[in-house]
Amino acid sequence: MTDPHRERNRLAALIAVQEGRSPVPLLDRAAIDMLFVRRPRIALVGASDKPGRPSHDTMAALLRLNVDVVPVNPALGEVLGRTCYPTVVAAVAAAGPVDIVDVFRRPEFCAGHARDAVAAGAKCLWLQLGIASEEAGRIAHAAGLGVVMDRCTLIELQRLIAAVRRQAVQS
Numbered sequence: 481m482t483d484p485h486r487e488r489n490r491l492a493a494l495i496a497v498q499e500g501r502s503p504v505p506l507l508d509r510a511a512i513d514m515l516f517v518r519r520p521r522i523a524l525v526g527a528s529d530k531p532g533r534p535s536h537d538t539m540a541a542l543l544r545l546n547v548d549v550v551p552v553n554p555a556l557g558e559v560l561g562r563t564c565y566p567t568v569v570a571a572v573a574a575a576g577p578v579d580i581v582d583v584f585r586r587p588e589f590c591a592g593h594a595r596d597a598v599a600a601g602a603k604c605l606w607l608q609l610g611i612a613s614e615e616a617g618r619i620a621h622a623a624g625l626g627v628v629m630d631r632c633t634l635i636e637l638q639r640l641i642a643a644v645r646r647q648a649v650q651s
Contacts, residue, residue, distance in 0.1 A: 486588070489587075490587055490612075493587065493612035493613065493614055494610065494611075494612045494630055496612070496614075497612045497629045497630045498630060502612070502614070502617065502629065503614055503617075503618075504614060504617030504618055504620075504621050504627055504629075505621060505627065506617070506627050506628060506629060507604070507626045507627065507628050511626060512628060512631070512636050512640075513640050515579070515580065515603075515604060515626070516636070516637050516640050517640075518579070519547075519548075520547070520548075520578075520579035520580045520603075520604075521548040521549075521550065521576075521577065521578045521579050521580075522542065522547060522548065522549045522550065522578060522579065522580045522581075522582050522633065523549075523550045523552050523568045523571050523572075523578040523580070523581045523582065523597075523600070523602070524538070524539050524542075524549050524550065524551050524552060524582045524584065525552045525553075525568060525581060525582065525583045525584060525585060525593050525596075526552070526553060526583065526584030526585045527539055527551030527552055527553045527556065527559045527564055527584070528553070528556075528559065528584075529556055529558070529559050529560075534584060534608070534609075535584035535608075536559070536560070538584075538608075538632065538633065538634045539551060539559065539560055540560055541634050542633065542634055542637070543560060545637060545641075547637070549562070550562065550565065550571045550575055550578060551563075551564040551565070552564065552565050552566070552567060552568055552571055553566075554566035554567070563575070567596055568581050568593070568596040568597060568599075568600045568602070569596055569599050569600050571600070572600040572601065577600075577601060577602075578600065578602055579602060579603045579604065580602065580603065580604045580606050580633070581593060581596065581597035581600070581602045581604070581605050581606065582606045582608065582633050583605070583606065583607050583608060583611065583616075584608050584611075585611070586611070587607075587611055587612060587613040587616075588613075590607055590611065590613035590615070590616035591613060591615040591616045591619055593605070593616065594613075594615075594616035594617070594619035594620045594625075595619055597620060597625060598619065598620065598623040598625065602625060603625060603626060604620075604625055604626040604627070604628065605617070605619075605620035605625050605626070605627050605628070606627075606628040606631070606633060607627075607628065607629040607630065608630075608631070608632055608633070609630060609631060609632040609635070610630060611629065611630060612629045612630050613629070617629060
């Protein structure tokens with residue numbers, strides 16, 4: 481059963497982000513484009529080994545686009561042929577630094593992932609489409625990380641690729 485108070489807060493946070501009223505500064509489209517131009521390494525939190533799950537399908541598509549993705553999920557050992565780590569900090573310790581911590585988890589878990597992103601030295605905390613957390617955003621922003629909420633890494637990368645292709649055709 482969904483807690484009506486929690487659901488109301490979740491929707492209010494999403495609406496604030498969508499209306500540009502987030503109390504936390506969010507990266508704009510140009511800053512997001514710059515993240516991808518630099519070919520980021522992404523820790524994907526909430527990775528799934530089940531096809532059809534958004535985190536699984538996003539990870540598979542990002543890998544097809546040659547994005548370096550490190551899966552993070554304490555319940556799994558491997559996702560799409562890649563070693564899966566229990567936390568972002570463990571992933572960085574074992575496999576090296578990441579630029580973006582891309583979170584596919586409910587808002588109430590995001591503050592902990594923001595702390596992990598800070599501890600791991602990431603450059604950006606990215607909350608996936610449909611996810612907004614003021615607390616997580618404040619933690620990340622206070623530590624100097626860029627913050628993205630309610631956007632999909634795959635959709636944003638595909639948008640950038642399409643724009644670059646259009647520009648190349650017009651030149």
